[in-house]
Every structure is written in C-alpha cells, then in structure tokens.
Amino acid sequence: MKKIYIAGCGGMLGEAFYRQFSTEYDLKCTDKDVNVNWLSFLDFRDLDAYRKDVHAFKPDYLFHLGAYTDLEFCELNADDTYNTNTLSVENAVYIANELGIPLLYISTAGIFDGKKELYDDWDVPNPLGVYARSKYMGERYVVEHANRYLVCRAGWMMGSGPSKDKKFIQKLMKQIKDGKKELFIVDDKDGTPTYTQDFAKNVKLLLENEVWGLYNMVCGGQTSRKEVASYLLELLGLENKISIKSVTSEYFSKEYFAMRPPNERLINKKLDLRGLNIMRDWKIALKEYLEDYYQGYLD
Ligand SMILES: NC(=O)c1ccc[n+]([C@@H]2O[C@H](COP(=O)([O-])OP(=O)(O)OC[C@H]3O[C@@H](n4cnc5c(N)ncnc54)[C@H](OP(=O)(O)O)[C@@H]3O)[C@@H](O)[C@H]2O)c1
Numbered sequence: 001m002k003k004i005y006i007a008g009c010g011g012m013l014g015e016a017f018y019r020q021f022s023t024e025y026d027l028k029c030t031d032k033d034v035n036v037n038w039l040s041f042l043d044f045r046d047l048d049a050y051r052k053d054v055h056a057f058k059p060d061y062l063f064h065l066g067a068y069t070d071l072e073f074c075e076l077n078a079d080d081t082y083n084t085n086t087l088s089v090e091n092a093v094y095i096a097n098e099l100g101i102p103l104l105y106i107s108t109a110g111i112f113d114g115k116k117e118l119y120d121d122w123d124v125p126n127p128l129g130v131y132a133r134s135k136y137m138g139e140r141y142v143v144e145h146a147n148r149y150l151v152c153r154a155g156w157m158m159g160s161g162p163s164k165d166k167k168f169i170q171k172l173m174k175q176i177k178d179g180k181k182e183l184f185i186v187d188d189k190d191g192t193p194t195y196t197q198d199f200a201k202n203v204k205l206l207l208e209n210e211v212w213g214l215y216n217m218v219c220g221g222q223t224s225r226k227e228v229a230s231y232l233l234e235l236l237g238l239e240n241k242i243s244i245k246s247v248t249s250e251y252f253s254k255e256y257f258a259m260r261p262p263n264e265r266l267i268n269k270k271l272d273l274r275g276l277n278i279m280r281d282w283k284i285a286l287k288e289y290l291e292d293y294y295q296g297y298l299d
Contacts, residue, residue: 001024001025001026002025002026002060002061003025003026003027003028003057003058003059003060003061004021004025004026004027004028004059004060004061004062004063005027005028005030005053005054005057005059005061005062005063006018006021006027006028006029006030006063006065007030007031007042007044007050007054007062007063007064007065007066007092008030008031008032008044008064008065008066008067009029009030009031009039009063009065009066010029010031010032010033010034010035010036010039010066011031011033011065011066011069011160011164011166012157012159012160012164012165012166012167012196013065013106013154013157013159013160013196013199013200014029014031014039014065014066015159015160015164015196016159016160016196016197016199016200017029017063017065017200017203018038019197019200020197020200020201020204021200021204022038028040028053028057028059030042030044030053031066032044032066044064044066044088044091044092045083045084045087045088045091047091047094050088050091050092050095051091051094051095051098054095054099055095055098055099058099059099059101060101061101061102061103061104061207062092062095062096062099062101062102062103062104063103063104064088064089064092064103064104064105064106065104065106066084066088067084067085067106067134067135067138068080068081068084068085068131068134069131069166070166071110071129071130071131071256071258071260072255072256072257072258074129074130074131074134074258075129075130075131075257075258078130081130081131081134082130082134082137084134085131085134085135085138086134086135086137086138086141089105089138089141089142090138090141090145092105092142093141093142093145093146096146096147096148096149097145097146097147100147101148102146102148102149102150102207102212103142103146103148103149103150104149104150104151104152104203104207105138105139105142105149105150105151105152106151106152106153106154107135107136107138107139107151107152107153107154107214108132108135108153108154108155109153109154109155109156109191109192109216109218109264109265109266110127110131110132110135110260110261110264111125111126111127111132111135111136111139111153112125112126112127112261112263112264113125113126113127113128113261114128114261114262114263114264115263116263117263117265118222118265118266118267119216119264119265119266119267120216120266120267120269120270121153121214121215121216121268121269121270122269125139128259128260128261129258129259129260130258131258139151139153139214143214148212149212149213150203150206150207150212150213150214150215151213151214151215152199152202152203152206152214152215152217153214153215153216153217153218153266154194154199154217154218155191155192155193155194155218155219155264155265155266156168156191156192156193156194156228156264157193157194157196157199158193158194158195158196158285158286158289159195159196159197159199159289159293160196160293161292161293161294162174162293162294162297165293168225168228169228169232169286169289172229172232173232173294173297173298176236176238176242176298177297177298180242181241181242181243182242182243182244182245183229183233183242183243183244183245184245184247184251184252185225185226185229185244185245185246185247186225186226186246186247186248186249186251186252187224187225187226187246187247187248188248188249188262189224189225189249189260189262189263190222190223190224190225190262190263190264190265191222191223191224191225191263191264191265192218192219192221192222192223192264192265192266192282193218193219193223193228193282193285193286194217194218194219194279194282195219195279195280195282195285195286195288195289197285197288197289198219198278198279198280198285199217199279201278202217202271202276202277202278202279203217205276205278206276209274209276211274211276213270214270215268215270215271216266216267216268216269216270216271217268217271217279218266218267218268218279219279219280219281219282219285220279220280220281220282221281221282221283222265222267223282226244226246228282228286229244230244231283231286232286232290235286235287235290236290236298
C-alpha cells in the first residue's frame with residue numbers, strides 16, 4: 001500500500017479524505033484538533049515537529065488540508081492566519097521537496113474578486129480579504145516552489161454532516177431543526193457548491209493519473225445562495241412550511257463583516273479538457289449528502 005500523510009485532517013474535508021482513501025492507502029492523519037480516534041496531534045505551524053512527523057512516516061504523498069476557514073476570525077487574527085494558512089504551506093513545500101514526494105494543497109474559489117461571471121483555472125486571482133489572501137499566497141508558493149504538486153480549488157464546501165460541517169448547509173439545517181419558519185438568505189452571492197466526497201474522489205483520480213498541476217474542482221452547475229437554500233427546502237419537502245426571505249449581504253454585515261466576492265463561480269476547465277472531471281451536479285450531490293449524513297437529524 002502507498003502511504004499518505006494528511007495534515008489538518010480533522011475538519012469537513014478531512015472526513016471525506018479519510019473515507020475515500022483509507023481502504024486503499026496507508027494513512028497518517030493529523031490535526032491540532034484530535035476529534036476522532038484515527039487522528040493524532042500535529043500543529044503544522046511548528047516546522048520542526050511537522051518535518052519530524054512526516055519524515056518518520058516516510059509517505060509517498062503529503063496532503064496539506066488544514067487551514068483556518070472562518071473568514072471573520074481571519075480578519076481579526078491576521079498574523080495567526082498567515083502563519084496557519086500560508087507559512088505552514090511553505091513548511092509543507094519544504095518537506096515534500098526534501099522527501100521528493102508530491103504535495104496536495106487545497107485552495108479556494110474565494111481568491112477571486114467576483115468581477116467576472118465565471119472563473120476558469122487560468123483566470124488571475126485578486127483576493128479581497130485576509131482569508132482569501134492567505135490562501136492565495138499559499139497557492140502561489142506551492143505553484144512556484146513545489147517540485148510536484150496538485151493545487152485543487154474548492155467552492156462552497158458541503159460535507160461531513162452535523163458534527164463537522166461549519167458552512168452554509170449545516171447553518172440552514174440547524175435553523176430548520178430549531179423550528180425557524182422563515183430563513184433569511186442573501187440574494188447577492190453566486191458560487192459553486194463542492195461536495196467533499198466528490199472532491200476527494202476527484203483528487204484521487206488526478207493522483208492516480210499523475211497529472212500534476214493546478215485545478216478548479218467544484219460541483220457542476222452555477223448557482224446562488226438563494227437557489228441552494230430553495231433546493232434544500234424542496235429536498236426536505238419543507239418548501240410549503242418554511243419561507244425564504246431575500247436580503248442583501250448588508251443585512252448580515254455585523255455578523256459576516258469579512259469581504260466576500262459577489263460571485264465566486266468556478267468552471268473545471270482543465271479537468272474537462274483532460275477528461276477527468278467526475279464532479280457531479282451540485283443538486284445530485286446535495287441530495288446524496290442529505291441522505292448520507294442527515295437521516296433523522298430533523299426528527
Ligand atoms: N470550508 C470551505 O467552504 C472551503 C472552501 C474552499 C476551500 N477550503 C479549503 O479546504 C481545506 C479544508 O477545509 P475544511 O472545509 O475541511 O475546513 P475545517 O472543517 O475548518 O477543517 C480544517 C482543519 O484544519 C485544522 N487546523 C487549523 N490550523 C491547524 C494547525 N495549525 N495544525 C493542524 N491543523 C490545523 C482545523 O483545526 P481547528 O478546528 O482546531 O482550527 C480543522 O480541523 C482548507 O485548506 C480550506 O481553506 C474550504
């Protein structure tokens with residue numbers, strides 16, 4: 001079995017990577033939040049500890065998944081964010097190059113400024129806030145310095161269910177569970193959802209084909225926060241019981257004060273051209289996500 005060291009594997013995406021890779025690869029999964037029994041502790045900001053742990057495992061690949069993903073926290077804690085989201089990626093590049101192994105880094109659709117309608121893999125990013133800048137600088141470091149790499153850009157992440165999903169779907173599911181009869185949804189944000197399980201499978205396909213490089217990797221179909229919320233209610237059979245109140249981002253500006261692009265829709269141009277795009281339509285993925293992770297949640 002080939003070996004993979006996965007750093008920052010305790011979150012939404014880490015759960016999917018563990019699921020998709022653990023039967024065919026020998027994994028060492030670490031995080032600073034050791035929340036399940038297949039994780040051990042590693043803070044990847046600590047270069048010596050990171051280097052020692054990875055070297056000792058002698059992996060065939062290094063996956064650097066973790067980051068701070070709360071945009072408001074990042075705005076308020078810029079230095080910690082650059083240490084965590086950018087310098088730790090430099091650490092990962094040093095280690096992967098020392099061992100002569102490929103590195104996987106996860107970037108984000110949020111590095112664009114939203115002035116275009118659709119971004120392909122070759123569009124030039126223009127990050128707006130601390131989180132976006134920290135991720136883009138990580139991306140650039142990998143592209144400019146890693147000997148062999150995959151940089152995969154995700155969009156609006158959904159996955160891992162109530163215990164780990166920190167994003168839009170779980171925020172809505174929580175409000176529904178709490179009995180809310182009206183959901184306030186912004187009508188000025190467009191993007192592309194990304195199901196963590198599809199994402200991990202598509203990374204596996206790239207890895208096994210050894211087609212190194214930078215890829216957009218989002219679900220099919222461009223959409224908006226409002227359409228995702230409407231479709232979620234429809235899938236739950238609650239469209240006649242819960243209503244959606246359209247608001248602009250200004251409505252949430254105290255709670256969500258970090259700058260976000262009005263549009264972060266990606267298209268998987270390079271995956272399409274290589275014939276390796278197995279990301280499904282977001283509606284199919286959302287349906288499966290609810291069936292797999294939310295059975296009984298609203299009972
Ligand atoms: N979530 C999204 O919508 C989204 C969209 C596009 C791209 N991405 C990227 O996808 C990747 C995975 O994100 P995710 O959605 O799985 O986020 P997540 O659920 O927040 O998981 C990230 C994990 O990284 C850990 N981590 C943070 N700092 C660390 C450190 N110094 N050492 C070790 N572990 C550390 C976190 O621990 P703590 O919880 O203790 O901080 C957390 O367990 C990230 O690179 C993110 O930027 C995410």
